[in-house]
Amino acid sequence: xxxxxxxxxxxxxxxxxxxxxxxxxxxxxxxxxxxxxxxxxxxxxxxxxxxxxxxxxxxxxxxxxxxxxxxxxxxxxxxxxxxxxxxxxxxxxxxxxxxxxxxxxxxxxxxxxxxxxxxxxxxxxxxxxxxxxxxxxxxxxxxxxxxxxxxxxxxxxxxxxxxxxxxxxxxxxxxxxxxxxxxxxxxxxxxxxxxxxxxxxxxxxxxxxxxxxxxxxx
Amino acid sequence: xxxxxxxxxxxxxxxxxxxxxxxxxxxxxxxxxxxxxxxxxxxxxxxxxxxxxxxxxxxxxxxxxxxxxxxxxxxxxxxxxxxxxxxxxxxxxxxxxxxxxxxxxxxxxxxxxxxxxxxxxxxxxxxxxxxxxxxxxxxxxxxxxxxxxxxxxxxxxxxxxxxxxxxxxxxxxxxxxxxxxxxxxxxxxxxxxxxxxxxxxxxxxxxxxxxxxxxxxxxxxxxxxxxxxxxxxxxxxxxxxxxxxxxxxxxxxxxxxxxxxxxxxxxxxxxxxxxxxxxxxxxxxxxxxxxxxxxxxxxxxxxxxxxxxxxxxxxxxxxxxxx
Numbered sequence: 001x002x003x004x005x006x007x008x009x010x011x012x013x014x015x016x017x018x019x020x021x022x023x024x025x026x027x028x029x030x031x032x033x034x035x036x037x038x039x040x041x042x043x044x045x046x047x048x049x050x051x052x053x054x055x056x057x058x059x060x061x062x063x064x065x066x067x068x069x070x071x072x073x074x075x076x077x078x079x080x081x082x083x084x085x086x087x088x089x090x091x092x093x094x095x096x097x098x099x100x101x102x103x104x105x106x107x108x109x110x111x112x113x114x115x116x117x118x119x120x121x122x123x124x125x126x127x128x129x130x131x132x133x134x135x136x137x138x139x140x141x142x143x144x145x146x147x148x149x150x151x152x153x154x155x156x157x158x159x160x161x162x163x164x165x166x167x168x169x170x171x172x173x174x175x176x177x178x179x180x181x182x183x184x185x186x187x188x189x190x191x192x193x194x195x196x197x198x199x200x201x202x203x204x205x206x207x208x209x210x211x212x213x214x215x216x217x218x
Numbered sequence: 219x220x221x222x223x224x225x226x227x228x229x230x231x232x233x234x235x236x237x238x239x240x241x242x243x244x245x246x247x248x249x250x251x252x253x254x255x256x257x258x259x260x261x262x263x264x265x266x267x268x269x270x271x272x273x274x275x276x277x278x279x280x281x282x283x284x285x286x287x288x289x290x291x292x293x294x295x296x297x298x299x300x301x302x303x304x305x306x307x308x309x310x311x312x313x314x315x316x317x318x319x320x321x322x323x324x325x326x327x328x329x330x331x332x333x334x335x336x337x338x339x340x341x342x343x344x345x346x347x348x349x350x351x352x353x354x355x356x357x358x359x360x361x362x363x364x365x366x367x368x369x370x371x372x373x374x375x376x377x378x379x380x381x382x383x384x385x386x387x388x389x390x391x392x393x394x395x396x397x398x399x400x401x402x403x404x405x406x407x408x409x410x411x412x413x414x415x416x417x418x419x420x421x422x423x424x425x426x427x428x429x430x431x432x433x434x435x436x437x438x439x440x441x442x443x444x445x446x447x448x449x450x451x452x453x454x455x456x457x458x459x460x461x462x463x464x465x466x467x468x469x470x471x472x473x474x475x476x477x478x479x480x481x482x483x484x485x486x487x488x489x490x491x492x493x494x495x496x497x498x499x500x501x502x503x504x505x506x507x508x509x510x511x512x513x514x515x516x517x518x519x520x521x522x523x524x525x526x527x528x529x530x531x532x533x534x535x536x537x538x539x540x541x
Contacts, residue, residue: 003254137429
């Protein structure tokens with residue numbers, strides 16, 4: 001067993017910690033770290049923000065929800081692969097409300113959006129409750145429901161889903177009333193998904209970047 | 219949890235580390251840096267922060283016996299054992315499909331307006347169900363049944379944990395070896411939970427369930443094994459070493475029934491007195507029972523009840539006196 005000091009390997013700032021957390025975000029340089037499997041230090045988890053396609057409504061809180069973007073090798077599934085999304089997006093918060101999380105993951109994955117990287121934006125990266133390997137398990141659950149006419153009952157326990165890698169992205173969302181509305185496809189989910197999750201309101205810091213959406217420079 | 223983490227210093231400033239709610243985390247009181255205990259290929263092991271000593275175990279047994287009206291306790295020997303348990307926490311997620319029998323009760327109305335029951339309609343419906351449930355189980359890592367324990371989930375609820383110092387404890391007590399591998403414990407936890415998600419009366423069940431967010435750790439649980447005599451009867455009692463409650467007890471040799479002894483004594487007396495042995499036994503046995511009843515010996519009667527209810531091997535059901 002190894003004792004690991006939670007300090008940013010890049011800038012030496014102490015990493016904010018919480019129970020059950022396995023990804024740590026540096027408050028100074030915004031890098032995300034995870035303990036290496038062998039326990040001999042921290043490794044960086046690459047992540048980037050996703051560009052919104054719409055502005056939040058006035059007065060809404062703007063939060064960046066961490067989302068695992070999981071690749072599905074649909075070409076390996078033959079005919080049924082044609083109805084599958086090649087990317088499954090699993091929110092990395094709200095694990096205690098797993099059904100809501102899976103519902104949002106399903107909607108996010110089905111949405112006909114092509115998220116692009118939000119370049120030049122200093123959005124604050126939030127902590128993720130889910131590790132990559134857990135995101136793969138949830139992605140498989142989401143994909144099964146996407147299959148054309150559902151796999152046959154006999155196939156269900158054994159059908160192999162060719163799940164690829166998982167990449168962490170920050171998805172811009174607006175919180176208003178009892179709803180969380182994601183700002184890429186305009187989908188909404190009940191606010192209970194993020195209840196109890198510490199997500200900073202970034203409306204002020206991102207206001208300038210949102211202005212660029214209107215001016216069409218995005 | 220305010221106790222100091224034993225012997226561990228901050229890797230950045232050398233300050234004393236303090237424990238946190240999560241036993242895998244430690245915090246420096248000086249520079250406020252958090253520390254994570256990373257297991258790598260090893261498994262993190264924990265134990266209750268406080269355990270009772272021999273005297274407290276003796277007292278716990280004595281109080282339990284007193285509550286049953288039994289006295290005359292003498293402790294011959296006491297040994298502390300640390301029993302390993304796998305603690306598995308996870309989310310069980312996936313799909314299940316099954317057929318369920320739906321019963322529809324019907325009534326028909328007669329010409330007079332009275333309602334009479336008609337034959338119940340039964341048909342099968344196919345159900346598709348999303349499963350998303352918590353898994354939080356403890357499973358024995360050794361043969362814990364010898365100590366009367368199967369799982370310790372209930373016992374852990376009110377207990378603070380600390381890292382388990384294996385070598386130090388092994389010098390002072392028996393530390394049982396882990397004989398159930400982690401993979402087997404995970405498999406068992408998954409099987410237990412999966413078995414619980416299938417609805418009643420479901421047929422043609424097909425499941426695709428996986429464990430996500432799996433956390434496994436070892437928890438060493440203390441149990442005192444006391445060799446005692448209770449009113450002259452030798453017995454072995456296991457006492458929960460964290461919560462000071464009696465887990466179970468058993469007599470260590472067959473105790474001849476007092477009634478049989480009385481009948482044998484009465485028969486001998488009758489034969490010596492020249493009376494037919496059966497009649498003598500009957501009379502003297504009745505007298506003995508009457509005397510015992512009249513004397514109202516709470517201790518003996520209580521012991522008999524305690525033995526028969528909790529210690530007697532012929533009724534060796536597991537007991538839980540916590541309630």
